[in-house]
Amino acid sequence: MSKSGFKDVEFDKSKPEAQRPLGSVNTPPDSPKRKHRPMELPLHKASDHGSIGHRRRTSWGELEGSLTIPVSPGSHNTIEVPSLRSPDADSTQFMHNLSATPSMRERRVSRNSFGASLPIPKSKRQSRLSSVVYPEGEGAKAGLPMSATRDILTAQAQDVHSEKVQAAKNMAFVFDIDGVLVHGDRLIPQGKATLDMLNGDNQLGIKIPHIFLTNGSGKPELARVEQLSKILHNPISTDQFIQSHTPMRALAEYYSTVLVVGGEGYRCREVAEEYGFKDIVVPNDIVAWDPTIAPYRVFTDAERATSRPRDFTKMNIEAILVFSDSRDYATDMQIIMDLLRSERGRLGTTAADPVSQRIPIYFSQGDLLCPTEHPTPRMSQGAFRIGLEAMYKALTGEELERVVYGKPELATYKYADEVIASWMDELHGEERVPANVYMIGDNPASDIIGGNMYGWNTCLVRTGVFQGGDNDEENPANFGVFTNVWDAVTAACRKELGDDFGFKWDARKMNPVLHDSHAASAVEV
The missing domain is CATH 3.40.50.1000 (HAD superfamily/HAD-like)
Structure with missing residues (x-):
């Protein structure tokens, strides 16, 4: 039994790979465990x-396509x-x-x-049509350029908690969109709060890398991110967005x-x-x-x-x-x-x-x-x-x-790696894929099975296609099932950043003018 509570899948090595259970395409039981891309x-x-x-001949004598x-x-x-x-x-x-x-x-x-x-x-992404798209009529928000005072305060907070900063840079989220953040053009309320937090409205004022991976389609990427930015009230870049x-x-x-x-x-x-x-x-x-x-x-x-x-x-x-x-x-x-x-x-x-x-x-999907x-x-x-x-x-x-193409195809996940690494470079100057990637989806047959096979941590939410029991019987999410996207993301953050990680930025606790305690204690929540 694995730590996640699911039974390990045993390989039948006498069968061709195409005849093995889908769960068996991951690392065999006798192989070293890997956290990412097994x-x-x-x-x-x-x-x-x-x-x-x-065309080439397979080991069992059939001609491939x-x-x-x-x-x-x-x-x-x-x-x-x-x-x-x-x-x-x-x-x-x-x-x-x-x-x-x-x-x-x-x-x-x-x-x-x-x-x-x-x-x-x-x-790297060939279409940098937009660096950041701002919601219409919005003032300064999480994810927008910060003031000099905010820069100083967040730098101070991140100096105090350097270990949490490194952990935050070593995790990333991959979001399905329909059924996770929105229903068509309607916002799922927890979607906005989640993106606010990942865009810097958190204890450290740090941007936690995240991209959007959807089987949705039919529009140019720029048009779709402009639409989503307005619905979610958060800036979304074409450089962090993948349609099918x-x-x-x-x-x-x-x-x-x-x-x-x-x-x-x-x-x-x-x-x-x-x-x-x-x-x-x-x-x-x-x-x-x-x-x-x-x-x-x-x-x-x-x-x-x-x-x-x-x-x-x-x-x-x-x-x-x-x-x-x-x-x-x-x-x-x-x-x-x-x-x-x-x-x-x-x-x-x-x-x-x-x-x-x-x-x-x-x-496309x-x-x-x-x-x-x-x-x-x-x-x-x-x-x-x-x-x-x-x-x-x-x-x-x-x-x-x-x-x-699309989820759960391997090509889509490998392309997602390219986009995650590029977005990490834009956010933190480090062109790499973080070790701990969390896929948040509502469809076990695409989001979850694809993430499982690619070695990601998978979170299944109940705001879309999945309306089942404790977990999907055929394609169980390996990190868990959650009521909504906020519950999934905060659970992942607590695992990687500690139970004491705060999901709200509080300038008063960091600003000595507004708060007279020492800076070291100012970021405590």
């Missing part, structure tokens, strides 16, 4: 081999992370009874194709002409343009060119005026990128199926071989459910993907090979 998988530069998803994508010559800004695969990759089980809801227990991993890799940016499609900027080095699907209006086209994709097509462009391709779609004059039609029988779309939830399942699924069954992405054609001539398709303002979670991009997989199997008899 699982080290090989990373590859994009120029290391000729294609992603190159044929999903290939081109590599740009001389690429230096990308690394490739092996994808995860669950044993339940066959979509047949979802076609027996179309009214059955796929089991979350059986779909804990994104079911990526064998051999697929997920490219992510190798360098943020790591997909790396794919701009691989593809030129892409179909981008999902999101409101043309927001996802804006995202793709910002990421560096050269030739971006959205479903509206195709419907404007040929309305008969989507016979049930009512296409408005306003949509036609803002679309970019052309003759799509004279060009090849190289890849399909589902950046966000579809706003029109019927149209988007029809166009995607036409492209997947075409000859190398040319509309108006039908491939003789639906496998070798198929273009790749990428999904795989969540089946997402918390919103509605009382119960709504279906998300994972449901859209399941439908496509079942349709493709029914029409071609073949399994759909595809790649899924």
Whole structure:
């Protein structure tokens, strides 16, 4: 039994890794215990081999996947992370009874194709569009530049408690957003207090590193952090923010002409343009060119005026990128199926071989459910993907090979390391990943399983998807289950910084003009 109270998972080394329980992908019982990142998988530069998803034979005699994508010559800004695969990759089980809801227990991993890799940016954040975003109409708050007096007082407090300062710099928080800090556009009250404290409203006046890791998507990063800053009444930087499609900027080095699907209006086209994709097509462009391709779609004059039609029988779309939830399942699924069954992405054609001539398709995340303002979670991009997989199997008899980013994929967590280290450098001048990383999430099937497999401390909150018992039975949080984000963060701080750590800054206790006790006792709480 581990210290956390959960049974250690025993390895069955006679089985291939893909057939082991998901809990077994962590460090085997006889390996040295590590506090952070126990699982080290090989990373590859994009120029290391000729294609992603190159075929190779496994130890049990099967050929790994044929999903290939081109590599740009001389690429230096990308690394490739092996994808995860669950044993339940066959979509047949979802076609027996179309009214059955796929089991979350059986779909804990994104079911990526064998051999697929997920490219992510190798360098520091490439988009420093905003250093700090301030909430509109707010005065000086935690996280904003401090006055000279506050600087002096916090330096004094940190000198007195140097050990706590080092401990605070050796921990970091990774927050899911929907269901943890907000419900759609509504603030979860404890979210603001939590960020206030981490941004300096604490005993030491110190900023404790934290980033945001969400499977949400559909907007440019700057637009999303501006929106969140207003809701949370705290400054959020693009440099500490990861949406599900943020790591997909790396794919701009691989593809030129892409179909981008999902999101409101043309927001996802804006995202793709910002990421560096050269030739971006959205479903509206195709419907404007040929309305008969989507016979049930009512296409408005306003949509036609803002679309970019052309003759799509004279060009090849190289890849399909589902950046966000579809706003029109019927149209988007029809166009995607036409492209997947075409000859190398040319509309108006039908491939003789639906496998070798198929273009790749990428999904930004795989969540089946997402918390919103509605009382119960709504279906998300994972449901859209399941439908496509079942349709493709029914029409071609073949399994759909595809790649899924987002939590719980390893690539997303490795990219999070890049962002944490960069943010640590901005806050404290130390470009490194702290030893004690805490993932705060509401979805056991993405936030918790991903954090567990990556060696993070995981905290499950009850303000979103999870509404269960003492802990999730299939993917238990290893640090615990908490009522809300404040309870989770303060519990982690007490563990790392001591039970006497104060969660409020009190200038009176540090300022000798306002408080006549000695400075050494001034920071006591």
